[in-house]
Amino acid sequence: xxxxxxxxxxxxxxxxxxxxxxxxxxEMDSRKVKAGTVFICIKGYTVDGHDFAEQxxxxxAVAIIAERPLSVSVPVIIVPDTxxxxxxxxxxxxxxPTEKLHLIGVTGTNGKTTVTHLIEKxxxxxxxxxxxxxxxxxxxxxxxxxxxxxxxESLPLQQLFKEMLAEQVDTVxxxxxxxxxxLGRVRGCDFDVAVFTxxxxxxxxxxxxxxxxLYAKGLLFxxxxxxxxDKVAVLNGDDPASIEFSRLTTVDVVTYGVKGKADVMxxxxxxxxxxxxxxxxxxxxxxSISLQLIGMFSVYNALAATxxxxxxxxxxxxxKKSLEQVKGVPxxxxxxxxxxxxxxxxxxxxxxxxxxxxLKTVKDFATHRIFAIVGCGGDRDRTKRPVMAKIASDxxxxxxxxxxxxxxxxxxxxxxxxxxxVRKGQxxxxxxRKQAIKQTIKEAAKGDIIVIAGKGHETxxxxxxxxNHFDDREVAREGILERSDFNDSLLNK
Numbered sequence: 001x002x003x004x005x006x007x008x009x010x011x012x013x014x015x016x017x018x019x020x021x022x023x024x025x026x027e028m029d030s031r032k033v034k035a036g037t038v039f040i041c042i043k044g045y046t047v048d049g050h051d052f053a054e055q056x057x058x059x060x061a062v063a064i065i066a067e068r069p070l071s072v073s074v075p076v077i078i079v080p081d082t083x084x085x086x087x088x089x090x091x092x093x094x095x096x097p098t099e100k101l102h103l104i105g106v107t108g109t110n111g112k113t114t115v116t117h118l119i120e121k122x123x124x125x126x127x128x129x130x131x132x133x134x135x136x137x138x139x140x141x142x143x144x145x146x147x148x149x150x151x152x153e154s155l156p157l158q159q160l161f162k163e164m165l166a167e168q169v170d171t172v173x174x175x176x177x178x179x180x181x182x183l184g185r186v187r188g189c190d191f192d193v194a195v196f197t198x199x200x201x202x203x204x205x206x207x208x209x210x211x212x213x214l215y216a217k218g219l220l221f222x223x224x225x226x227x228x229x230d231k232v233a234v235l236n237g238d239d240p241a242s243i244e245f246s247r248l249t250t251v252d253v254v255t256y257g258v259k260g261k262a263d264v265m266x267x268x269x270x271x272x273x274x275x276x277x278x279x280x281x282x283x284x285x286x287x288s289i290s291l292q293l294i295g296m297f298s299v300y301n302a303l304a305a306t307x308x309x310x311x312x313x314x315x316x317x318x319x320k321k322s323l324e325q326v327k328g329v330p331x332x333x334x335x336x337x338x339x340x341x342x343x344x345x346x347x348x349x350x351x352x353x354x355x356x357x358x359l360k361t362v363k364d365f366a367t368h369r370i371f372a373i374v375g376c377g378g379d380r381d382r383t384k385r386p387v388m389a390k391i392a393s394d395x396x397x398x399x400x401x402x403x404x405x406x407x408x409x410x411x412x413x414x415x416x417x418x419x420x421x422v423r424k425g426q427x428x429x430x431x432x433r434k435q436a437i438k439q440t441i442k443e444a445a446k447g448d449i450i451v452i453a454g455k456g457h458e459t460x461x462x463x464x465x466x467x468n469h470f471d472d473r474e475v476a477r478e479g480i481l482e483r484s485d486f487n488d489s490l491l492n493k
Contacts, residue, residue, distance in 0.1 A: 001093060003063055006038065007077060009092035010085055017075045021062040026093055028086060028155050035060035040086045040155065041067065049082075065089070087154035087187035097161035098190040101169065102128075104308055105176040105186070107220050108197025108236075110354040111301045112150075114293075115197060116173040117329045118305035122322040123171045126314045131164040133157075134175035136330065136457050141167045151180030154187055161189075171312070178216040186223070194220045194249075195234040195308050197300070199241040200353035214241055221249040228252075232311040234304065237262040254311055256303040258296075264307040266299050273365040280320070282310060287320040292327050295361035297354075331456025333358065336476040341446040342368075344480070346472045348456025350377065350404070352387040355453055359395035368447035371440050372396035375404030375433065375454050376414055378462075385414065386421025393426040396451070401429050402436035404454045405462040433461065434475050441479035452476060 004020045024036030030052035033039050039056035041049035041064065053061075053070045063075045065085055070076045079085040104119060106112045113135050120139075123130050132139040135150045140163055151174065152160065164172060176194075180186055199214060218241075224231045229251060235242035237255035246253050256264035269278040276291045276298050291298055302323055309319045328334055336344040345362070349355040355374065362370055372392040376385045392399040401418050403411040415429055430436035440450055452472045455461075461470035 006089060006093055009088045010079060015077055019075060026089060026155055030056045033059040033061050037061045038063045038065060040065040040082055042082055083184055087184060090155045090158035091188035094158045094162040097158060097165050100165055101161060102171045102312060103189060103191050104173050104193040105191045105220055106195040107176040107217050109200045109351055111197035111297065112175040114301045114329050114332050115195060115304045116175055118301060118323060118326060119173045119308050121326050122305065122309040122314055122319050125322040126318060128171040129169050131169040131172040140164050141169055150175050150177040151185050154185050157185060176220055178213060181219040182216040191224060193232050193234060193308050193311055194224055195304050196236055196242060196245055197304055198236055198239050200351060214244060218245050218248045221245045224249050224251045226250045234307045254307050256307045258299060264303055266303055269299055271295060271364060280306060282316055285316045287316050289320050290324055294333060295357065297357040336473050338477060338480045340480050342444040342448040344450045344476045346452045346456060346476065349453040352384050352391055355388050356391045358451060358453065362449050362451055363395055366449050369397040371398045371448065371450040373400045373402060373436050373440055373452045375402045376418060377405045378407035378409030378414055382417055385417040389418035390421040393422045399427040400436050400440055401427055402433045403431055407462050408464060437475045438479040441476060442483060
């Protein structure tokens with residue numbers, strides 16, 4: 001594509017460029033610039049792309065998109081907002097790839113990862129070729145990549161969609177975070193189905209109020225369009241936020257729930273330590289489902305996935321078959337089982353609501369003591385720390401407070417924020433996370449349940465500016481195998 005053709009996407013701006021070179025790529029990272037690149041200067045939290053414009057030119061950039069004049073030897077196209085311009089340029093350059101994909105976006109405080117994985121399973125069984133973008137990784141067909149943000153910036157996102165089309169992907173499931181919506185990362189994404197899981201306090205360090213947080217989530221539904229198209233908003237009818245989201249969208253709304261009347265409903269719910277059974281009623285059809293997943297939150301996740309799959313033209317009986325085959329999602333209520341006589345569960349629960357859901361579920365089937373190992377991330381919402389600590393101490397027989405990803409904060413100060421929500425004697429502090437996990441496992445008796453919350457699938461721990469390898473599941477496994485009684489039992493077999 002020629003430069004002047006690319007710039008046609010920036011409407012209502014007077015842009016005069018005397019040259020018209022061939023554009024071979026768009027980049028927001030100066031390290032990736034090569035001959036023929038148009039470099040877009042983005043202001044980040046710690047770095048400003050404008051400072052790297054000269055480096056980009058030296059590496060072969062043929063034009064710069066910026067918010068201020070720059071002294072470089074190639075054309076500088078000045079725009080009011082480079083992030084907004086980047087989304088438009090990316091969509092134009094990659095020929096609006098999401099218009100050719102069936103794109104399902106899932107937003108909400110909790111459940112996004114599980115819901116996208118459940119939908120992925122249904123779609124794959126329905127012979128769709130799938131892509132997935134989320135917290136744990138990005139998938140393009142059979143390929144899998146690491147992910148930096150739950151939802152990438154608009155430019156790499158459109159590049160990704162273009163790659164998916166090249167790999168014959170037709171259906172994409174994407175986690176859509178409130179940050180991504182508020183920062184405009186999904187501008188230009190043509191969603192076909194938007195799914196809402198739930199809204200509970202989180203990210204208030206960024207959004208500052210629940211009203212602002214709700215508004216950010218609501219952007220996904222408002223952006224579905226203002227015409228009566230075949231697009232669909234799938235809303236949790238049991239969450240009050242859905243009332244506002246239904247007002248924000250013009251497209252058809254399909255609700256799911258347990259408590260009140262909904263289009264997709266679960267009844268006769270039975271939760272056991274080995275799984276969850278219930279009936280699904282949807283648009284005049286009924287199926288009985290036996291999930292290998294545990295807990296009421298799993299019922300809601302399954303309903304959300306069912307509704308999204310139904311409106312994507314998959315039959316209820318086929319959805320049932322797919323959901324029943326799912327054994328779990330990494331780091332989500334994941335058991336670490338080495339044959340020990342107590343239970344260890346690793347879960348990503350890092351909000352008050354998700355932690356309460358996990359511990360409530362455990363309490364329903366626990367016959368002995370419950371241990372809860374809980375930490376809170378540094379440089380993140382401080383308001384949830386005392387709440388999470390109180391939930392841990394309320395539901396567990398023993399609450400152990402430890403480090404999560406402290407980042408630039410002093411771990412001791414994070415713990416101080418947590419213990420402000422509990423009385424003395426209701427908890428103990430073991431600052432070192434590895435020690436907390438191994439010591440708790442060492443003290444566990446037959447029938448006890450240990451919940452290790454906060455990091456789930458993560459394989460790292462961020463302390464200061466250093467990212468160290470750390471996997472709760474690996475540490476738990478080590479702790480189990482180090483127990484002398486466990487090793488004795490193996491020898492006696």
